[in-house]
Amino acid sequence: MTFDVDLFVIGGGSGGVRAARIAASEGGARVALAEEYRMGGTCVIRGCVPKKLMVFASAFPGQIEDARAYGWDVTAGDFSWPQFRAALDKELIRLEGAYRSGLVNAGVTIHDCRATVEDAHTVKLADGRRIRAKHILIATGGRPFVPDIPGADLAITSNEVFLLDALPASVLIVGGGFIACEFACILHGLGVKVTLAYRGDQVLRGFDDEARGHVADAMRARGIDIHCNSDVTALERDGTTIRASATGTAGGSYDAVLYATGRKPNTEGLGLEPLGVRFGANGQIVVDGYSQTAVPSIYAVGDVTDRIALTPVAIREGHAFADTVFKGQPRKADHDLVAAAVFTQPELGTVGLTEAEAAAQGPVEVYVATFRPMQTLFAGRQDKALFKLIVCQTTRRVLGCHIVAPAAGEMIQLAAIAIKMGATKEDFDRTCAVHPTMAEELVTMKSPARRVGNA
Structure with a gap:
């Protein structure tokens, strides 16, 4: 059987890019990669990187206040979201270019379009072209999950928060995980009045109880209004604001509502179900320790497998896959004691x-x-x-x-x-x-x- 490429990667995030680059540059493979949005995936374009830059921006008011206590004659002016966002966009373009050039320099062929799987060795591009691949790697990441409630379309997620034309005066953040808590602190630091609603007893479920309680106390001390045991049941437009109906005490009107209620693997519509690829309860692709699915020619790495949804883990999974399949060095990614x-x-x-x-x-x-x-x-x-x-x-x-x-x-x-x-x-x-x-x-x-x- 002849193939157009040795490896076709669907998804241009951290895991897929690392796998493609190592397979091509070190494994000598003929590699193609398709990305339907922007190179770099969630981490670079709408996750870790822009979020951390927003963390830096939001910390300056406290630093300026401390500077005065240390004897500096300084005064904080107004924060310019348009200026920050323009600089952020410029940085993300730079990083996207670095990801792209790394692939090109390794000899990877890039297809800037959506790709789906037609059979165990065939990838179909959105423009109708079909490419035969000896191996297919799914690295399509995840997406924010918004519950199906009345008015859900009025909410934004972490995907859209970086694209706002202006910061809202007030925001309701729904969720209690790390994304919800991070954006609560970020937006509060940028001058937004923040209310957080979480249906559980305490935020940051899954983390150490004493540590997450310490974080929650610190957030409240800074002025973030946290409502535990409260869940939003409906959203509706109320003039220029959004009215949230909720169990508990988080109901009210807000300029924006941001949902951070978890993420789902991006597996829908890829054509994998008829081929025999198995899925878990959260929609994740089930793989073995070598990231291989139930279909021997199809592999998956990163958030789409819902193992540990962290960028460095996805990178290690992608690298281990390339070493195993194209360098003759069978290796499993180590998921133990990940900080x-x-x-x-x-x-x-x-x-x-x-x-x-x-x-x-x-x-x-x-x-x-x-x-x-x-x-x-x-x-x-x-x-x-x-x-x-x-x-x-x-x-x-x-x-x-x-x-x-x-x-x-x-x-x-x-x-x-x-x-x-x-x-x-x-x-x-x-x-x-x-x-x-x-x-x-x-x-x-x-x-x-x-x-x-x-x-």
């Missing part, structure tokens, strides 16, 4: 088990330090940081680390290296502190706050 950060204000950095997860497995010691960071303490702020280590009583290994503090994302990356290597609490204790820093708390917590878990 993550939530870019709230303050940030939450986390790696390993939560206290509840660890305690369910056996007896653990929990080390906790809470304190007011030096920088904002001097400025008169009431901010508090949290550092937490969870240690197995039997092996002494550090099973989890959770940090709520400015730059927690930077700190957790370094802590994750030690924890991934199997560091014990005594390894942390033997490490000399860097003073004065917040991170020194990781190596100066000597006595456990509590011991939990069943022996």
Whole structure:
């Protein structure tokens, strides 16, 4: 059987681009890639990158306030959303170009259109062309999920928030996950009156209970109005505003409503169902450890598989796929002890088990330090940081680390290296502190706050 290409990748996000580039440049494969929107996918175009730039922008009011406390004669003027958005658009164009040039330089043929799968070896492009491929990789990512309620079309999602012509004076954010909490902090920092409605008991479900409670308290202290056990049931236009009907206490009129109620894998309409590709309960493509589907010639990586929906994970899955299939180096992506950060204000950095997860497995010691960071303490702020280590009583290994503090994302990356290597609490204790820093708390917590878990 003859093929037009060795690999056809559907999706130009981080996972698909990495797989295509490695397969072509290092595996010697003939590779084509189709992307129907913009190269770079969710992370570069409507996720991590623009969000983090918005985080930076939203932090300046607090920094300017602190500067005055340190003796600087400074005054914050008005924030210009049009100016920021123009600069943001320019940066995203630059990054998209870098992704595209990386593919071209590796010898990948790019098709700027939608592609679907016709059979186990045939990809059909939106212009009608058909391309025969020995292997097909699905890397179409995910999309925001909006519940089917009356007036749902009035809401925006994280996809549209970067494209607003102007910031709203007030916003209702529906959801309690990391995307909801991040945008609550971002928009509040940019001067928007923020209300957050979440149907659960506490925001950031799935994260360590003590850490997520710390984040929620900090958000409320900054002026974000959080309504837990409250869910929106309908939206309707009310003049220039949107009226939200809700269970609980979050009902009212807002200038905008932003839904951040989770994401769904982009699998609809790809033509995979008739071929025998299996799907999970959330619509994700089911794959094995090598990212192979039930159809041997079809693979999938990234958010479309709903394993760990993080950009670095998608990149590693794509690279492992290329090594396995085109370089003769069978390799599974490692999904164990993946660190993550939530870019709230303050940030939450986390790696390993939560206290509840660890305690369910056996007896653990929990080390906790809470304190007011030096920088904002001097400025008169009431901010508090949290550092937490969870240690197995039997092996002494550090099973989890959770940090709520400015730059927690930077700190957790370094802590994750030690924890991934199997560091014990005594390894942390033997490490000399860097003073004065917040991170020194990781190596100066000597006595456990509590011991939990069943022996």
